[in-house]
Amino acid sequence: MTTDQWVIPFYQKQFKWLRDAEAEMANYLQIEANNIEEQIGIEFNSMLDIGAGIGSIARALDARGIAMTTLELVPDLVEAARRRSPKSIDIHLGDFYTYTFPKQFDVVSYFDGFGIGTDEDQLNLLKRMKSWVKDDGSLLIDIYHPNYWRTIAAGQKMKIDDAERIYSFDEEHCRMIDSWWHNEHPEEIVTQSLRCYTVDEASSMCEKAGLTITGIFPGGAMDFDNWTYKETAPLSGCxxxxxxxxxxx
Known part of the structure; x- marks a missing residue:
């Protein structure tokens, strides 16, 4: 599998244009670490987080005594993670579809990014993630819900720090489209495209990979009318x- 050409340029630009707000996210990161521990439901000692970005979640869990390993494709993000992280976190730069690990983990996670590439790519990634987790371990994966992107987010535009963005939805391929540009250079657009799955679609794909869904946790949703973010939303609208x-x- 060849990683989609948009991936590295998009996340490089996103990282460059966004203000460094990690210190302001401290409370959110602790809440997210709590959520992860609650969702796994049992004590775990080791975790692999792929698509880890600058490693914020890994640092929050490392502080709780979890042996964290991360895998990220974008060099700029890996460099930032290495600058900010303690030596106890094992940080790797590489492609999810070719990278190998000499050991397995209690937990393998992929937050806020699943859906790059084709359905076959997603299936192959699930099989690789399965190979990285212990037989009695668990995986946690965030899945984009098509209802939200089709009916709520499509057409919405916003400004974030030095960037602007607009959402759209590719109905034919069931993909959320997220286009960004620097507010001083609107002609230079970078776009991410992520496949959205209903629960039934995700369940069917996981079954093909030899995995069973044992928990479903709806996320939040943006209320564009009031310009507020709801931390929890119904499954059909998250x-x-x-x-x-x-x-x-």
Missing amino acids: LSYRIKLTKTI
């Missing part, structure tokens, strides 16, 4: 939902 997976017996 931006994304998180699934917990175990190996099928």
